[in-house]
Amino acid sequence: MEVQPELLDALSVLRERVAAARFPLALPGADGARRSRTDLLAQLDDYLMPRLRAPEAPLLAVVGGSTGAGKSTLVNSLVGRRVSEAGVLRPTTRTPVLVCHPDDAYWFEGDRVLPALGRVRRPRAESRQEQGGGDDDVLFDIEDIEDFGEHLGEDFGEHSADPCGLERGAGGDRGDRAARHDRRDDRDGERGRQAHGAPYALRIETDPALTRGLALLDAPDIDCLVVGNRDLAAQLICAADVWVLVTTAARYGDAVPWHLLRTAKEYDVTLATVLDRVPHQMADEVSEQYTKMLEREGMGAVACFTVPELPESAGGSGLLPMTAVAGLRDWLARCAGDPDARAAAAGRTAAGTLGSLRPRVTALANAAASQHATAVRLRHHVEEAFDEASRRVRRRIADGELLAGDVAAHWHGFPLDSGGGELLGAFADGLTALLVGTVAAADERVAAAWRREPGAPVGAPVGAGAGGAVGEDGRGRIGVFVRRWQRCVDELAEEETRTSERGPAADAEETMGLLAVALLGGRRARGVDETLTASLGEERAVRLRGKAETVLDTCVDRVLHGERDRWLAPLDEAGATPEPQVELIAAYSAVRRAVAAGKAPQSPTQKER
Numbered sequence: 001m002e003v004q005p006e007l008l009d010a011l012s013v014l015r016e017r018v019a020a021a022r023f024p025l026a027l028p029g030a031d032g033a034r035r036s037r038t039d040l041l042a043q044l045d046d047y048l049m050p051r052l053r054a055p056e057a058p059l060l061a062v063v064g065g066s067t068g069a070g071k072s073t074l075v076n077s078l079v080g081r082r083v084s085e086a087g088v089l090r091p092t093t094r095t096p097v098l099v100c101h102p103d104d105a106y107w108f109e110g111d112r113v114l115p116a117l118g119r120v121r122r123p124r125a126e127s128r129q130e131q132g133g134g135d136d137d138v139l140f141d142i143e144d145i146e147d148f149g150e151h152l153g154e155d156f157g158e159h160s161a162d163p164c165g166l167e168r169g170a171g172g173d174r175g176d177r178a179a180r181h182d183r184r185d186d187r188d189g190e191r192g193r194q195a196h197g198a199p200y201a202l203r204i205e206t207d208p209a210l211t212r213g214l215a216l217l218d219a220p221d222i223d224c225l226v227v228g229n230r231d232l233a234a235q236l237i238c239a240a241d242v243w244v245l246v247t248t249a250a251r252y253g254d255a256v257p258w259h260l261l262r263t264a265k266e267y268d269v270t271l272a273t274v275l276d277r278v279p280h281q282m283a284d285e286v287s288e289q290y291t292k293m294l295e296r297e298g299m300g301a302v303a304c305f306t307v308p309e310l311p312e313s314a315g316g317s318g319l320l321p322m323t324a325v326a327g328l329r330d331w332l333a334r335c336a337g338d339p340d341a342r343a344a345a346a347g348r349t350a351a352g353t354l355g356s357l358r359p360r361v362t363a364l365a366n367a368a369a370s371q372h373a374t375a376v377r378l379r380h381h382v383e384e385a386f387d388e389a390s391r392r393v394r395r396r397i398a399d400g401e402l403l404a405g406d407v408a409a410h411w412h413g414f415p416l417d418s419g420g421g422e423l424l425g426a427f428a429d430g431l432t433a434l435l436v437g438t439v440a441a442a443d444e445r446v447a448a449a450w451r452r453e454p455g456a457p458v459g460a461p462v463g464a465g466a467g468g469a470v471g472e473d474g475r476g477r478i479g480v481f482v483r484r485w486q487r488c489v490d491e492l493a494e495e496e497t498r499t500s501e502r503g504p505a506a507d508a509e510e511t512m513g514l515l516a517v518a519l520l521g522g523r524r525a526r527g528v529d530e531t532l533t534a535s536l537g538e539e540r541a542v543r544l545r546g547k548a549e550t551v552l553d554t555c556v557d558r559v560l561h562g563e564r565d566r567w568l569a570p571l572d573e574a575g576a577t578p579e580p581q582v583e584l585i586a587a588y589s590a591v592r593r594a595v596a597a598g599k600a601p602q603s604p605t606q607k608e609r
Contacts, residue, residue, distance in 0.1 A: 007594040008052055014361070014587040015044045021364055021584060024574035025371050027455035033367035039238060040360050046239035048353045050113045051346060058104045058213045059336045059345055060113065064237050065246035066256055067221040070276045074246060074307070075099070075218040077320035078329050083205040084218040095120070096236055099205040100215035108204055108215060114239055118201035200232055214336035222256055241346045242270045242335060244328070249278040249286045249309070253293070265299055268352030270335065270345040272303040274328060279309050303331055354595060361588040368580035374455045375576035379568060381449035386564040389442040393434060393556055400522030402430040411517060420493070420513030427516045428486045435478050435556070439563045440470045446567055457570040478559050485555035489515060489548055496536065496544045511535060511544075519548050 018040055023030040051057070063071045072084040075097070084097040096117075098108055109119055210216070219236040220229040237243060243264050247257045252275060264271045273294070278286050287306050294300055305328045310320060322329075335345045396402075403411060407426040410418040450456035470478070493512040514532045517525045533541040 003053060003055065004594065004598040007591070007598050008049060010587070010590040010594040011044065011049055011052070014357075014584075014591050015041065015049070017580070017583045017587040018044070018361070018364065021368055021580045022575060023367055023371055025374055025455035025457075025576055027367075027370055027374060029367060030371070030455070033364060036360060037364060039234065040357075040364070042235045043238040043353060045116070046114050046235065047241075048350060051241065051350050054107075054112065055343065055346065056339075057107050057112070058100060058215050059241040059342055060098075060108075060215050060217060060239060061242040061244055061332060061335075062217045062219050062236050062240035063244045063246060064219045064222055064233060064260065065274075066248075066251055066254060067224060069221075069246040069248050069251070070307075071221075071246045072097075072218050073318070073320065074274060074276065074325065074328075075216050077322075077325045078210075078216060078332070079205075079207050080209050080319070080322075081207065082319070083207065095201060095203050096217060096219055096232065097203045097205055098215055098217045099207055099210060101210050101212045102206040102208055103212055104215060105204060105206050108202075114202055114236070116235075120201045120203045121205075200228070211333045211336050213339075213342050214332055216332075222260060240269070241349050242272065242332070244272050244274060244332075246274045246276055248276050249282070252286070252290050258297075261294075261299065261302075262297065265297065267349070267356045269349040271299075272305065272328065272331060274305050274307060276307045277309045278306050283308060305331070354591075357588060357591065361584055365581045365584040368576075368584065369578075371455075371574075371576040372578045372581065374453065375571050375574065378450060378453055378456055379571055381453070382446050382564055382567045385442040385445040385449070386560050388445075389438045390556065390560050392441075393438050393560070396434060397520055398522045400524030402427060402434065403517070403521040403524040405430070411521075414513050415510050418513075420509040420511070420516070421490070423513040424486060424489060424516040427520050428482050431485070431520065431555075432475075432479055432482045435482070435559050436470050436475055439474065439478065439560070442560075442563070443470065443567075474563065477562065481555050481559045481562075485551055488551045489519070492544060492547055492551070496540060507535075515544060515548055518545060519552055 018037055021037055023033045023037070063075055065071050075084050076082045079099055083099045100108060107113075109121070217236060217240070220226075220233040222230065222233045222237070224230045224233065237260070243260075245257055245260055245264070247254070251257070261271075261273070273290075275287060275290050283306060287304075291300070291304060294302055294304065305325075307320065307324050310324060311318070334341055336342050407423070407430050410423045410426050414420070414423055490512060493515055494508050497508040497511045511532070514528055514535065518528045518532055521528060529541070529545070532545070535541075536544065
């Protein structure tokens with residue numbers, strides 16, 4: 001592999017587009033799209049882009065597997081000393097541990113890979129080994145003493161909760177001291193997480209016994225009951241050049257490890273499997289059965305290692321004999337020791353990840369398109385319902401439906417028994433009732449349409465009632481607009497009837513009543529326009545009527561548009577626009593062109609194709 005600026009630039013743009021993609025509507029498959037988006041971002045940030053920027057960096061081999069598979073014991077045994085906590089309590093690995101050769105530490109101490117994780121180191125353990133001190137040497141410094149005093153009560157509580165000594169390793173007090181060191185390391189990890197502002201931290205260990213060019217990472221359980229640990233395990237696996245999947249003789253047929261194996265095959269990564277804790281008397285039978293299962297899945301060429309069941313693995317705290325892990329250790333050394341082999345292993349995984357971008361980005365683009373299409377349909381239901389509501393209000397006004405009941409009684413007594421203000425007030429009440437009923441019908445229509453649409457926001461907007469009834473908040477909002485309209489009509493009538501050079505003054509109260517009937521009386525208000533013209537003159541009557549009609553249209557539009565926008569607000573907030581689909585496809589096309597133009601790595605599978 002060679003550093004390719006054009007490809008890295010294209011991947012950076014793709015990463016931005018993937019990060020910007022949102023799937024806010026609860027459509028079928030939206031949760032999967034969100035998880036795919038998270039996984040893809042993790043693989044871009046934690047593996048692909050760092051690897052392409054630094055092809056010469058050491059291989060990162062992530063050891064993953066199910067709960068209790070013996071991952072930590074395996075890592076400790078490969079290194080030759082205890083670097084990762086192992087035990088019978090689950091989950092054991094809370095803070096992931098990365099161990100590498102001291103000369104390779106600088107590759108991992110920064111944020112080149114796994115930038116979202118903080119970093120924690122234990123320099124005291126290294127200095128103790130460099131000075132020739134063993135595990136039995138108890139060396140205290142100021143930090144040790146402060147730590148002991150700060151956590152005395154916590155340590156005492158942990159020991160008292162384990163009266164049978166199940167957490168203690170072989171060697172009595174020696175195991176207790178190791179456990180205390182590990183508990184302190186967990187607290188150090190917590191401090192590191194707080195210092196870096198990250199929810200998890202990566203503990204860096206170094207050991208000169210490990211092959212240069214190789215780093216081992218002990219990941220949390222992929223099926224851990226703690227969701228955060230499970231998500232972290234998936235993130236760490238996505239950052240690996242080499243996947244080492246650990247399973248056991250009792251659980252090698254479980255669905256979770258096989259899902260991980262199929263994912264590795266799909267991405268065409270460099271992979272090894274470890275069949276751990278295999279009883280001696282059935283080792284050949286179990287190994288043969290597991291090999292057949294791999295072959296059926298098209299993974300017959302995957303390196304497979306068998307680790308026998310030994311007393312050291314029963315308690316989870318001992319080290320396996322070197323002969324038990326020699327095959328895996330030699331395989332990892334061959335992958336990392338020779339520069340060409342290391343480049344081939346990293347190149348295969350990088351090429352597999354690049355090759356996996358097309359279906360993954362396409363799936364995200366399709367999910368974004370589904371989000372937009374659903375938002376368009378939901379918006380159409382709202383606009384259609386409120387457009388019909390607008391036509392209904394104007395049709396009922398034109399039919400004269402408001403000139404009935406109390407309004408009709410005031411009109412029959414006008415102007416002798418009822419004044420213009422009373423008539424206008426009765427019309428305002430009628431208009432409010434008409435708008436409330438119309439909005440309720442539109443709300444019910446939208447709610448029914450949205451119930452038929454997967455992914456629609458649940459329930460009506462805040463303030464809307466249930467069952468087609470407008471809530472008190474809605475009545476209040478509508479009443480405010482109608483009262484404003486009422487005041488405007490009053491002011492227009494008052495202004496037009498003032499004595500001026502334009503003609504003789506007319507009675508404002510009478511003009512107000514005539515204007516209200518002319519606006520809202522519809523077909524039942526025959527002759528009102530002629531009476532208003534006779535009172536004001538044709539020019540003044542036409543001008544007044546035009547202004548009043550504009551005010552009425554504005555009132556109706558504001559009421560209906562306001563209630564419509566309350567339905568549209570969650571869609572606007574969701575932002576399910578067409579841009580993410582277009583931008584994702586365009587960004588991936590740029591990556592594809594950069595791959596074709598450069599010397600991007602190709603996996604054996606891609607070469608065969």
